[in-house]
Amino acid sequence: MxxxxxxxxxxxxxxxxxxxxxxxxxxxxxxxxxxxxxxxxxxxxxxxxxxxxxxxxxxxxxxxxxxxxxxxxxxxxxxxxxxxxxxxxxxxxxxxxxxxxxxxxxxxxxxxxxxxxxxxxxxxxxxxxxxxxxxxxxxxxxxxxxxxxGGGKSKATILTSRQREILQLLVKANSYKKVAEKLNISVETVRSHIKNMYRTLEVNNKTEAIAMYIRGEIK
Structure with missing residues (x-):
């Protein structure tokens, strides 16, 4: 057994x-x-x-x-x-x-x-x-x-510069691997940044994050 x-x-x-x-x-x-x-x-x-x-x-x-x-x-x-x-x-x-x-x-x-x-x-x-x-x-x-x-920072401004870089690359349809290559970091580091970004933006996936970017909520 x-x-x-x-x-x-x-x-x-x-x-x-x-x-x-x-x-x-x-x-x-x-x-x-x-x-x-x-x-x-x-x-x-x-x-x-x-x-x-x-x-x-x-x-x-x-x-x-x-x-x-x-x-x-x-x-x-x-x-x-x-x-x-x-x-x-x-x-x-x-x-x-x-x-x-x-x-x-x-x-x-x-x-x-x-x-x-x-x-x-x-x-x-x-x-x-x-x-x-x-x-x-x-x-x-x-x-x-x-x-x-009280009118604090927008969700865009509380993203780190690295998170914004990654999101901008994802909007351009880059894969995690391509993002890692362009930024000279590991794929696991990309995943970690994305996970943190989702928490900050209060979204569940890449599609929702990109939609916010397209609507001009993240610059």
């Missing part, structure tokens, strides 16, 4: 320089059987060192603080996305300013959680991400709504 393999549990890593916070969060996650507790890092550089010396190392979800020694979480985010395009990055931080929230989301974070939230809420947010969703703490979501209701 063939025994079916158990589904792989999502592996959770954390980058947090406050050891007490890091230990409390990871210990609470370990109480839940649907997750695998990974490693804790005190800096972005330590995580990058791990990736460099262990190329097969691949956590599924990364909890990332912003206020870190050395590289900040916001500075490190694009580097992580480039090396691990499939990873889901959840910001877990005390910062709730709209500028930092927008920069994090535009750089590839899928969720943004305030450290004021309970450990139970953090686990619930991780489950939402595992299921393909995105989570924002209520205070964070409120800041985003205020930003757009």
């Amino acid at each position: 063939k025994v079916e393999a158990k589904p792989k549990k999502p592996r959770i890593d954390i980058i947090e320089d406050n050891m007490k916070i890091s230990q409390n969060v990871m210990k609470f996650i370990s109480f839940h059987d649907d997750f695998e507790v990974g490693e804790s890092f005190g800096s972005a550089e330590a995580f990058l060192y791990k990736l460099e010396h262990h190329p097969k190392y691949q956590p599924d979800i990364l909890l990332l603080d912003i206020g870190l020694p050395g590289l900040s979480g916001l500075e490190a985010l694009p580097k992580f996305r480039e090396k691990l395009p499939e990873i889901d990055i959840i910001m877990l931080t005390t910062y709730e300013e709209e500028e930092k929230i927008l920069k994090a989301m535009c750089s590839g974070a899928c969720s943004y959680i305030s450290k004021k939230e309970s450990l139970k809420t953090i686990v619930e947010a991780i489950r939402i991400v595992v299921d393909g969703g995105s989570y924002m703490s209520p205070n964070v979501a409120r800041e985003i709504v205020k930003y757009f209701m």
Whole structure:
């Protein structure tokens, strides 16, 4: 009788320089059987060192603080996305300013959680991400709504320059491979940028993004 393999549990890593916070969060996650507790890092550089010396190392979800020694979480985010395009990055931080929230989301974070939230809420947010969703703490979501209701930047201006380059090439019917060749980057990096762009524009596919471009909503 063939025994079916158990589904792989999502592996959770954390980058947090406050050891007490890091230990409390990871210990609470370990109480839940649907997750695998990974490693804790005190800096972005330590995580990058791990990736460099262990190329097969691949956590599924990364909890990332912003206020870190050395590289900040916001500075490190694009580097992580480039090396691990499939990873889901959840910001877990005390910062709730709209500028930092927008920069994090535009750089590839899928969720943004305030450290004021309970450990139970953090686990619930991780489950939402595992299921393909995105989570924002209520205070964070409120800041985003205020930003757009107050006449903030258009969706076009919060795309990165690289995302706009890629979208412009896609509009001209270039394949992912052609886009990668023209920009001298890997196809996986192209896919990562496109995934982040979809999140920013709140669309589900290339057709919707191109339609926005054609309608003049993205320049």
